[in-house]
Amino acid sequence: MTTDAAPGPIRTLGMFGAGRLGSVLAALAARAGLRVLVTSSRTPALIAGPMAAIGAEAASPATVIAESDAIVLALPLGRYRDLPADALQGKLVIDAMNYWWGADGIRPDLDDPRTSTSELVQRHLRGSRVVKGLGHMGYHDLEDEARPAGAAGRKAIAIAGDDERDLDAVAQLVDLLGFDPVVAGSLASGIMLEPGADAFGADVGADELREMLAGFATSRRGIVVARARGGRLFPTGA
Structure with a gap:
């Protein structure tokens, strides 16, 4: 699928979530020279100080949506249905969420190998353009490992x-934040970046990451996914 209009460069990055992952990503983006707008379940005034300390701005959800070129979701996955689908129409949304039973509770709907969690997010955000990313590396590694291109x-x-x-x-954006981007495939392929997959938690270079993705089909998680999907790892065309 391709859209009719090519997206412009990301100059203002929105962030839904001011927890550990959201704060690290916001700091990296601000350090890279982007304007960063952050919203959370708390009022902007309550996160204004910590956000200013890392070069970001606290804002309301409406301001983040209106003024951002792309929006990162760094929330507990179990809250994805609370996202304002109508307001996010047409937006480029980067899904950095993952299922954690400790935060989300026991949710079989979020742990179904027949679909990637980003596909669930896309179904809810029916008018948005969802890309899975920025959620498979631990936030400590994100904070410590950013390097200039070619380093x-x-x-x-x-x-x-x-x-x-x-x-x-x-x-x-990934390159700007200090990492080499690797395209895993379609949104359905995002399941290769979720908990249980070899790439989840990986702190490796591009070649090794590509090897992990290429080996997904024969990995323990890949076999589980293929069996759940009737022998097909990804839908036709994924």
């Missing part, structure tokens, strides 16, 4: 999505 030992972050131009925009 020795630079680590990689994988992304997955259905629109090549959106993937290109997010890949440019």
Whole structure:
């Protein structure tokens, strides 16, 4: 799938979530020269100080949506249905959420190998353009491992999505944040970046990350996914 209009460069990055992951990503983006707007379940005044300390701005959800070129979801996955689907129409949304039973409770609907969790998010955000990314590396590694392009030992972050131009925009963002972007495939392929997959938690370079993705089909998680999907790892065309 491709959209009719190519996305412009990401100059203002929105962040839904001011927890550990959201704060680290916001700091990296601000350090890279982006304007960063952050919203959370708390009022902007309550997070204004911590956000200012990392170069970001606390804002209301409406301001984040209206003024951001792309929006990162760094919330507990179990809250994805609370996202304002109508307000996010047409927006490029980067899904960094993962299922954790400790935060989300026991949710079989979030742990179903027949679908990736980003596909669930896309179904809810029916008018948005969802790309899976920025959620498979631990926040400590994100904070510590950012390097300029071409630097020795630079680590990689994988992304997955259905629109090549959106993937290109997010890949440019990943590079700007200090990591080599690796395209995993379609949004359905985002299941290779979820908990239980070898790439989840990986703090490795681009070549090693590609090897992990290439080996998913024969990995323990890949076999579980293929069996749940009737022998097909990904839908036709994914």
